[in-house]
Amino acid sequence: MTPKPNFVHPYIPNSAPANKEKMMQELGIKDISELYDDIPDRLRFKGKMNIPPAIASELELRKHMTGILNKNTSCEDNLSFLGSGCAQHYVPAICDEITGRAEFLTAYAGEPYEDHGRFQTLFEYESLMAELLDVDVVNVPTYDWGQAACSSIRMAGRITGRKEMLVSGTISPDRLMVIKNYCEPVMKIVVLEFSAETGQMNIEDLLKKTGSNTAGVYYENPSYLGFLEEEGSEIANIVHQSGGIVIVGVDPISLGVIAPPSQYGADITCGDIQGLGNHMYLGGSLGGFIGTRDEEKYVMEYAWRLFGIAKTSVEGEWGFGDVAYNRTSFGVREKGKEFVGTAAALYGISAAVYLSLMGPEGMKELGRLILQNGLYAQKKIASLPGVRLRFSSTNFKEFVVDFSSAGKSVAQINQALLAKGVFGGKDLSGEFPSLKNCALYCVTEMHSKPDIDTLVSAVSEILK
Amino acid sequence: MNIQKGSRLRNFHQAKWDEEVIFQLHTPGERGIIVSEADPEIQQEVGDGLSSLPSHLIRKEGPALPEVGQMRVLKHFLRLSQHTLGADLNIDIGQGTCTVKYNPKINEVFVRSPKASKLHPYQDQGTIQGALQIMHEMDLYFREISGMARFTFQPSSGSHAILVMASIMHKYHSLRGESHRDELITTIFSHPSDAAAAAVKGYKVITIFPDKNGFPDMDALKKAVSSRTAGLFITNPEDTGIFNPYIDEFTRIIHEAGGLCGYDQANANGILGVTRAKEAGFDMCFFNLHKTFASPHGCGGPAGGALGVTKGLESYLPVPLIDFKDGRYQLNWDLEHTIGKTRSFYGPFPVILRSYAWIRSLGEEGLKEVARIAVLNNNYILKNLTEIEGVESPFPGGKHRIEQVRYTWEKFHHQTGVDIHNVIFRMCDFGFHLWTSHHPYLVPEPCTIEPTESYSKAELDEYLDGLRHIAEEARTDPETVKSAPHRSVVHTIDESWFDDPQKWAITWRAFLKKHGEEFNKKA
Numbered sequence: 001m002t003p004k005p006n007f008v009h010p011y012i013p014n015s016a017p018a019n020k021e022k023m024m025q026e027l028g029i030k031d032i033s034e035l036y037d038d039i040p041d042r043l044r045f046k047g048k049m050n051i052p053p054a055i056a057s058e059l060e061l062r063k064h065m066t067g068i069l070n071k072n073t074s075c076e077d078n079l080s081f082l083g084s085g086c087a088q089h090y091v092p093a094i095c096d097e098i099t100g101r102a103e104f105l106t107a108y109a110g111e112p113y114e115d116h117g118r119f120q121t122l123f124e125y126e127s128l129m130a131e132l133l134d135v136d137v138v139n140v141p142t143y144d145w146g147q148a149a150c151s152s153i154r155m156a157g158r159i160t161g162r163k164e165m166l167v168s169g170t171i172s173p174d175r176l177m178v179i180k181n182y183c184e185p186v187m188k189i190v191v192l193e194f195s196a197e198t199g200q201m202n203i204e205d206l207l208k209k210t211g212s213n214t215a216g217v218y219y220e221n222p223s224y225l226g227f228l229e230e231e232g233s234e235i236a237n238i239v240h241q242s243g244g245i246v247i248v249g250v251d252p253i254s255l256g257v258i259a260p261p262s263q264y265g266a267d268i269t270c271g272d273i274q275g276l277g278n279h280m281y282l283g284g285s286l287g288g289f290i291g292t293r294d295e296e297k298y299v300m301e302y303a304w305r306l307f308g309i310a311k312t313s314v315e316g317e318w319g320f321g322d323v324a325y326n327r328t329s330f331g332v333r334e335k336g337k338e339f340v341g342t343a344a345a346l347y348g349i350s351a352a353v354y355l356s357l358m359g360p361e362g363m364k365e366l367g368r369l370i371l372q373n374g375l376y377a378q379k380k381i382a383s384l385p386g387v388r389l390r391f392s393s394t395n396f397k398e399f400v401v402d403f404s405s406a407g408k409s410v411a412q413i414n415q416a417l418l419a420k421g422v423f424g425g426k427d428l429s430g431e432f433p434s435l436k437n438c439a440l441y442c443v444t445e446m447h448s449k450p451d452i453d454t455l456v457s458a459v460s461e462i463l464k
Numbered sequence: 465m466n467i468q469k470g471s472r473l474r475n476f477h478q479a480k481w482d483e484e485v486i487f488q489l490h491t492p493g494e495r496g497i498i499v500s501e502a503d504p505e506i507q508q509e510v511g512d513g514l515s516s517l518p519s520h521l522i523r524k525e526g527p528a529l530p531e532v533g534q535m536r537v538l539k540h541f542l543r544l545s546q547h548t549l550g551a552d553l554n555i556d557i558g559q560g561t562c563t564v565k566y567n568p569k570i571n572e573v574f575v576r577s578p579k580a581s582k583l584h585p586y587q588d589q590g591t592i593q594g595a596l597q598i599m600h601e602m603d604l605y606f607r608e609i610s611g612m613a614r615f616t617f618q619p620s621s622g623s624h625a626i627l628v629m630a631s632i633m634h635k636y637h638s639l640r641g642e643s644h645r646d647e648l649i650t651t652i653f654s655h656p657s658d659a660a661a662a663a664v665k666g667y668k669v670i671t672i673f674p675d676k677n678g679f680p681d682m683d684a685l686k687k688a689v690s691s692r693t694a695g696l697f698i699t700n701p702e703d704t705g706i707f708n709p710y711i712d713e714f715t716r717i718i719h720e721a722g723g724l725c726g727y728d729q730a731n732a733n734g735i736l737g738v739t740r741a742k743e744a745g746f747d748m749c750f751f752n753l754h755k756t757f758a759s760p761h762g763c764g765g766p767a768g769g770a771l772g773v774t775k776g777l778e779s780y781l782p783v784p785l786i787d788f789k790d791g792r793y794q795l796n797w798d799l800e801h802t803i804g805k806t807r808s809f810y811g812p813f814p815v816i817l818r819s820y821a822w823i824r825s826l827g828e829e830g831l832k833e834v835a836r837i838a839v840l841n842n843n844y845i846l847k848n849l850t851e852i853e854g855v856e857s858p859f860p861g862g863k864h865r866i867e868q869v870r871y872t873w874e875k876f877h878h879q880t881g882v883d884i885h886n887v888i889f890r891m892c893d894f895g896f897h898l899w900t901s902h903h904p905y906l907v908p909e910p911c912t913i914e915p916t917e918s919y920s921k922a923e924l925d926e927y928l929d930g931l932r933h934i935a936e937e938a939r940t941d942p943e944t945v946k947s948a949p950h951r952s953v954v955h956t957i958d959e960s961w962f963d964d965p966q967k968w969a970i971t972w973r974a975f976l977k978k979h980g981e982e983f984n985k986k987a
Binding site: 022023026075076080136178181184294296308334342353363374415 | 478482483485486487494495496497498499500501502503505506507509510511512513514516517518520521522523524526527528529530531532534537538540541542543544545546547548549550551552553556559562564566567568570572573574576577578579580581582583584585586587588590591592593594595597598604605608609611620621622623624626627631634638643655656657659660661662663664665666669671706707709711712735737738739740743744754758760761762763764765766767782803804805806807808809810811812813814815816821822823824825826827828829830831833834836837839840841843844847863864866888889892895897899902903917918919920921923949952953954955956957958959960961962963965968969970971972973974975977986
């Protein structure tokens with residue numbers, strides 16, 4: 001259907017009749033539909049799309065959108081203890097200021113000349129992450145931790161020429177689904193057993209399953225279930241001895257106080273930058289990182305973009321650009337390493353600002369605070385009758401609470417908490433058969449003592 | 465080098481702060497932000513926290529992050545933002561295939577709302593009804609735009625949506641006992657990821673080249689299909705801007721061979737409401753929310769892929785889908801043949817939210833007007849640009865082009881000795897961006913322009929004047945063009961640093977390890 005002749009929209013300047021007329025005249029056409037001559041009639045869609053009419057007034061649009069968004073109630077309106085791969089952390093004002101800058105928000109694929117700032121900022125992101133991870137190479141962010149883990153695993157497969165990846169049984173089930181789909185049918189994923197008491201990886205099982213076909217092992221530290229995997233060096237020894245590669249997923253927010261995986265044998269470190277200066281957005285603002293040593297055999301297996309620094313024709317001036325572009329699918333299509341495309345650069349910029357603000361002291365203070373708040377919350381909640389901590393290991397940020405002797409299911413408890421304005425920890429009953437009526441609680445720097453006390457007294461009341 | 469008054473071109477100069485790398489601003493003891501301390505009672509109860517850690521897991525030396533005062537950090541990144549030519553400041557029509565259009569500011573207001581930014585994916589579904597409504601209604605709108613039966617917004621980008629299509633295709637064939645189908649057909653003018661993401665799923669890729677008219681070669685397609693054909697991933701209009709009028713014949717041939725067809729609709733901006741995946745016979749298709757649907761590109765993401773399938777493939781989609789049942793929006797995890805997940809949680813929500821607001825602002829007739837004006841603008845540029853001596857639009861096929869054109873400056877290069885990269889770098893001097901094409905450069909000395917609907921006639925004329933000026937300059941003063949950029953942030957970059965493992969430095973610490981001695985001597 002031809003639009004009304006007076007349909008002029010602010011987003012479409014040449015919808016103004018005078019502009020349109022002049023341009024059509026120059027092209028020698030009477031109707032824009034002439035420009036579609038090459039689309040045969042049988043392929044034309046002649047109907048009306050069942051999409052509501054324009055809300056062209058910005059004020060009306062704002063009212064409409066506010067109406068819908070107000071049906072949400074947020075972690076700011078409530079007290080939330082949800083984590084599981086997306087967590088509330090404080091976002092410094094400057095992070096929002098910089099990522100809201102029109103230049104960064106709307107830039108895309110400019111040359112390293114006109115987009116020098118984009119290249120430098122993402123180079124700085126790589127560099128700051130490298131310090132945190134204690135590695136020499138980090139990629140421009142990919143989609144999320146899941147994709148970073150997938151690419152890390154495929155890198156290990158290519159480097160070793162082996163087809164089987166051992167994966168810890170305590171990684172995020174969501175991520176395990178992503179990994180399995182990504183690796184099918186090129187690599188086989190074998191899940192490792194873990195200790196029912198401590199959650200730690202079963203080393204006997206690792207020994208048993210490691211062989212000449214093992215490309216490596218992938219585990220997370222802290223694990224999805226919040227505890228720290230303590231035998232990193234031993235795991236690395238076993239896997240390295242059989243010629244495999246060690247991949248560790250890590251929560252970067254822990255690395256001000258906890259040793260980075262590269263210091264206990266990880267060859268590839270990966271994870272997510274959501275916590276580093278990015279809001280949660282329903283889990284929609286993730287960004288994946290991969291870090292390695294600066295060895296050609298690793299660098300050339302990265303699928304994602306790597307920005308490097310370089311001299312320019314002017315002494316003392318530094319430029320930036322794509323390192324080893326011809327390893328990517330942009331350069332050589334299906335002969336490249338996996339594929340590359342638009343991913344999550346803006347979240348990398350936010351992480352760069354975040355780490356620049358935090359510095360080493362900030363990261364240390366933050367790590368300590370999260371430990372302290374977590375310890376307090378664990379102690380208080382485990383003091384309730386019928387409630388205990390599921391694993392005896394040390395935790396960072398998240399911990400599993402076992403309600404199986406509490407007389408109520410996690411689902412019931414969470415419903416009752418919700419009525420009190422509290423989002424209880426994630427119900428693990430569906431994800432892990434061995435963790436029926438357990439919940440994963442997340443405590444960060446955002447929680448105050450009264451917040452934690454509110455949770456504990458609410459649970460206490462519910463269980464009475 | 466200056467522009468005469470009366471020209472539409474600007475005497476532009478980009479900001480140039482000679483800004484340091486952040487590590488050079490390190491001043492021990494400065495602080496960018498202070499973190500709260502634990503409540504004294506908590507400290508009393510649990511101690512310093514650190515001693516709870518196994519000693520071998522305690523970080524011995526803190527990360528060597530820079531220590532910089534807050535205002536200096538702000539200034540640093542503000543300066544770097546000024547070193548970046550965002551689309552908001554630019555007439556950003558030179559990045560063809562990427563649909564760089566206006567990203568309405570009002571949408572940023574919605575995204576910044578705590579009702580969007582402070583939602584956790586595992587909140588009770590009753591507390592996120594607004595978010596689920598937006599995703600569900602987007603599903604309904606995209607069904608209309610494409611004719612497909614069901615959409616997911618889990619893919620993080622267009623390339624990621626291709627991976628999801630390849631995953632669905634793989635599962636579909638293997639459940640039918642046809643795992644021997646291991647060949648994927650695409651075309652050279654489809655996005656590189658149509659080939660590359662399929663290869664991730666183990667497919668052998670067969671690439672169809674254009675015939676003399678610029679249409680994907682039908683005879684080559686007929687030769688390529690066999691009992692090993694898993695399917696076809698194809699862009700239309702292709703990156704040349706040429707619409708393949710035989711597209712339904714392509715899908716028929718693939719279906720006859722037992723394959724599935726995935727429509728890459730990255731170039732859909734000129735065909736919204738005009739022609740759809742359904743009528744062309746496709747089983748799957750995807751759109752890029754950060755391109756056609758106006759979510760900002762963010763320096764390279766966040767992006768979003770809207771992936772749709774026919775009824776028969778709905779049960780293969782990644783979980784969860786969003787249903788509307790009994791008056792409530794609900795996550796549906798129960799899909800019989802699901803490929804599982806391809807991203808954590810539900811998709812890039814801020815991107816989905818912006819695109820939703822954009823669609824609502826335009827409505828049905830607005831979307832059609834977007835397409836019509838994008839095509840008008842494109843053909844206006846096409847007519848004017850090919851009037852420049854030595855610049856052509858290759859391939860005779862098609863009287864017009866849809867939303868973009870891949871041009872060749874080959875004759876121009878022969879005539880002037882100035883190549884397309886020289887032209888591109890000289891464009892920087894006027895505050896413009898221009899891009900070549902994906903690799904390989906099948907069209908020699910290429911550039912790809914996609915004007916979208918966002919720019920006025922006056923702005924299109926200004927951009928054309930930039931190209932006309934450089935074309936003229938190439939004949940009168942070629943050295944100025946060849947030595948460009950002159951008014952950008954930096955000068956000609958030594959590319960040898962990027963492909964030599966001895967030299968490349970992907971982080972500041974690697975730079976110091978490899979080049980520190982020389983660097984420090986000069987400093």
